[in-house]
Amino acid sequence: MNLTSLSDEEMTLEEVVQYYETSQRSLFEFREGIKRGAIQEIPDHLEVDILENWKAYRHDRKAVFSALLSALNYRHWMAHGRYWKPRLDRKYDFNTVYTACYAVDEILKTS
Template structure:
């Protein structure tokens, strides 16, 4: 088992994701304002064009929501790694080192990382429970959306607020 996580340094920041989302919303909006220039739109009426534009924007929302949740997972796993590598002495870091001895980097985000954050930082609990629910939505997105979900759908703004809370309220070490 590798002692340390080999980092790709390709994880996205929330600012990167927000900028991408804004660029893509602008791009979709501009595309549907100039449909007469494109052959593929010639046989569509106004209602069909509007429905397709809304579908594209919804898909963009799903994709960027997924990206935000993935970015938060990366932040939390990098924090775990830093606490283990630097042998920090706080109770959460000690628990993470115990987990690392038994599981290495095969830790589970919800069962290992978030559960321990909730245990050791009581003020984090108000963010962790909604975050765990949002990760259920991410699993649905990641696995093809083929089943009818029995949980809340999240939009970009919902998960951005959660992600921002993690970044500003948690004493992260990365």
């Protein structure tokens, strides 16, 4: 059996193809839902909605998700021209952001 790597997971080629087809099908259905009017709008901050739900689901690790949300606020401030005064709870550098992302990734891998 030949295995390939997809996001550091060893999968057979058939599993990779199935994953790709499922993803494509989901995107197509989402696009069609928008066209039919079943989906009225795409949230402005979808990542915030997702992380807030994870905070509620894994309330024991709430601080980890909050740290990533705060880092995303910093990212948005940088990306959108820094025209407002950000409410940041700390100074951010590469290591701070990487640590927040890595911690969330580890939680998601084990959930």
